[in-house]
Amino acid sequence: MTGASLTAITMPQWGLTMTEGKVVGWLKKPDQPLTEGEELLEIETTKITNVVEAPVGGTLKRIVAEAGATLPVGALLAVIGPAGASPADVDSFVRNFRVVEPAKEAVGAQAETLTREIEAGGRRLRVLETGEGGIPVVLVHGFGADLGSWMFVQPSLARGRRTVALDLPGHGGSTKDVGSGDRKTMTVVLAGALEALGIGRAHLVGHSLGGAIAASLAIARPASVASLTLIASAGLGAEINRSFIEGFVRAERRKEVAELLGVLIHDPGAVSRRMVEDVLRYKRLDGVPEALAAIAAAWFADGRQAVDLRAEIAALDIPIQAIWGETDRVIPASHAKSLPKSAAVHVLAGTGHMPHMERAGEVSQLIDRVALRET
Amino acid sequence: MPLKSTRQAINEALAQEMRRDPRVIVIGEDVSGGAGTDGQRDAYGGVLGVTKGLIGQFGDQRVIDTPITESAIMGAAAGAAVTGLRPVAELMFCDFLGVCFDQLLNQVAKFRYMFGGKVNTPLVVRTMIGAGRGAAAQHSQSLYQLFTAVPGLKVVVPSNAYDAKGLLIQAIRDDDPVIFCEHKLIYDLKTEVPDEAYRIAFGEANIVRDGDDVTVVALARMVHFAEAAATTLASEGIECEIIDPRTTSPLDVDTIVESVERTGRLVIVDESTPRCGVAADISAIVAEQAFGALKAPIRRVTAPHTPVPFAPNLEKLYIPDAARIAAAVRETHGFRK
Numbered sequence: 001m002t003g004a005s006l007t008a009i010t011m012p013q014w015g016l017t018m019t020e021g022k023v024v025g026w027l028k029k030p031d032q033p034l035t036e037g038e039e040l041l042e043i044e045t046t047k048i049t050n051v052v053e054a055p056v057g058g059t060l061k062r063i064v065a066e067a068g069a070t071l072p073v074g075a076l077l078a079v080i081g082p083a084g085a086s087p088a089d090v091d092s093f094v095r096n097f098r099v100v101e102p103a104k105e106a107v108g109a110q111a112e113t114l115t116r117e118i119e120a121g122g123r124r125l126r127v128l129e130t131g132e133g134g135i136p137v138v139l140v141h142g143f144g145a146d147l148g149s150w151m152f153v154q155p156s157l158a159r160g161r162r163t164v165a166l167d168l169p170g171h172g173g174s175t176k177d178v179g180s181g182d183r184k185t186m187t188v189v190l191a192g193a194l195e196a197l198g199i200g201r202a203h204l205v206g207h208s209l210g211g212a213i214a215a216s217l218a219i220a221r222p223a224s225v226a227s228l229t230l231i232a233s234a235g236l237g238a239e240i241n242r243s244f245i246e247g248f249v250r251a252e253r254r255k256e257v258a259e260l261l262g263v264l265i266h267d268p269g270a271v272s273r274r275m276v277e278d279v280l281r282y283k284r285l286d287g288v289p290e291a292l293a294a295i296a297a298a299w300f301a302d303g304r305q306a307v308d309l310r311a312e313i314a315a316l317d318i319p320i321q322a323i324w325g326e327t328d329r330v331i332p333a334s335h336a337k338s339l340p341k342s343a344a345v346h347v348l349a350g351t352g353h354m355p356h357m358e359r360a361g362e363v364s365q366l367i368d369r370v371a372l373r374e375t
Numbered sequence: 376m377p378l379k380s381t382r383q384a385i386n387e388a389l390a391q392e393m394r395r396d397p398r399v400i401v402i403g404e405d406v407s408g409g410a411g412t413d414g415q416r417d418a419y420g421g422v423l424g425v426t427k428g429l430i431g432q433f434g435d436q437r438v439i440d441t442p443i444t445e446s447a448i449m450g451a452a453a454g455a456a457v458t459g460l461r462p463v464a465e466l467m468f469c470d471f472l473g474v475c476f477d478q479l480l481n482q483v484a485k486f487r488y489m490f491g492g493k494v495n496t497p498l499v500v501r502t503m504i505g506a507g508r509g510a511a512a513q514h515s516q517s518l519y520q521l522f523t524a525v526p527g528l529k530v531v532v533p534s535n536a537y538d539a540k541g542l543l544i545q546a547i548r549d550d551d552p553v554i555f556c557e558h559k560l561i562y563d564l565k566t567e568v569p570d571e572a573y574r575i576a577f578g579e580a581n582i583v584r585d586g587d588d589v590t591v592v593a594l595a596r597m598v599h600f601a602e603a604a605a606t607t608l609a610s611e612g613i614e615c616e617i618i619d620p621r622t623t624s625p626l627d628v629d630t631i632v633e634s635v636e637r638t639g640r641l642v643i644v645d646e647s648t649p650r651c652g653v654a655a656d657i658s659a660i661v662a663e664q665a666f667g668a669l670k671a672p673i674r675r676v677t678a679p680h681t682p683v684p685f686a687p688n689l690e691k692l693y694i695p696d697a698a699r700i701a702a703a704v705r706e707t708h709g710f711r712k
Binding site: 254281284 | 537541569571572573574575576579582585630
């Protein structure tokens, strides 16, 4: 048995600014057989705890990084190989493994240069672009989030394809001037962003509020949209978690924010302190509470969704898929049923309102599949 | 996000607030420098350069150099505050507090109360604290405990550039008097600081590091020493939760008590002297509110009850450092009843 048949499991880099991660725990035991895609271990990052899946089938020959260890991106975590691989071969594989570790500065600098500002419909937006080629994938985040929420899916989508994640007005590094913040304003901004980026046709992926904005653009300019992926999308029914929306607009304290973020995901324990801190830092900026209040008033007044896109989406002639978490506590997964029969609906078990963070692997595969078909 | 020093962050907060609100003025000794002489204006920009450049942007009506008289600075600022301006007055070194304490202790801190709530006193006093620059006993103290003891004053003690900017903007927009204590040896430390204006609420501690074994509460420069100690201790298997209260008045008691209820062990690091200080105060509060959770005596790591020595070797001994913090944590962690 040679080292060539052994596979290294290394610390993944989720998002451009991730430099290290912590091994929360192993979901498999040494010498246990594995199939490709099986959940192997949990890693805690600065944002959220996520699962690493086995990249190949085989046997978990060796766990190198024990639970609790914090290691740089690229560090060896485990070795997978054929059941018969000898311990000596595994030993020598581990001994000879060399970390290909991107320098911290380089990672930071890369993220800095990849985000840039564009003018869209008279508003300054921050965008993060990676990858080249094909019909671009454009990622539109939800209420109160930012382009960083795509950190787990954007890197894999960017293999062989241009991807752009943007910050909506009122969010992230974009202008905090949202005007009325309503459907028309946001749709014009998104259209303006595509124009400024020189994108004639895109695969649009939108989450929650971003889903409704992406769908609104597809309705307004169907020719510019190659496919539409709606993740836990707004605009498909009346219900929305009122206390979440109102609480998020109001929250100023770490505890309040931590509780609200817990509502977003299936397992509230996966919310890291850093994720809470990032939301707090955003919410402290001048103009943000007002921007969020304006958007909430335009879209979700009195705890109901004011924008209903169902009839207009039914009239669209483009590939549409919906991805929803079964235990979504912000917008119920039942809203997916209102989509036309031709739309593919994927309801993920044990998943909350953030499938693209909670089930990043599956979500990027689903986006990839639709995008590949249409390229 | 751009990296900025604490000095830059404070300067940026002042400039942004002065631009946003014409009522904001800066007043103090040498806040520009050169006033009343034939010499160059803005020669100083504050004794350590924190207010540099403001006079060029806002002129000498809003950036006011004063004679060397703290009682006049605080008196003028107090009057300006109650008559509609929002002054940011500078008490160059907190050690000079003695000559202007009446204005702070008995005037600005009491106005709202004495006038039946009919007057606001939106005054910020920026002042430098901290030993470590060989500046001897009268220019090196950390006297935030004296301000903290006065009802009616809010007291801010930031540890880094991000917090300094957000807390100073909050202080300037606050309608009550705020004492803003700047440790001289964090001026050059850099963190990520947004270009935009932002506010950090008073009375909410920052959890600098998560840990389940020992709670370490630290202020200002001591936060950085606590972090260094925690890194060493983590390699020994001891995980510290580091809490930076950021403001000593109001104090985020809940965050500290909740942490101690989990860890059962508390070390408080305070560069100030030990008697009647912030460390003593926090120790008393935790003993009252979380006694049942404590698995070991509360430990304080502070300066000794002496003036700050001038001799460099003694000054070094005087200031709590990472090794002393680590030793206190180890002792607390190893304590068995």
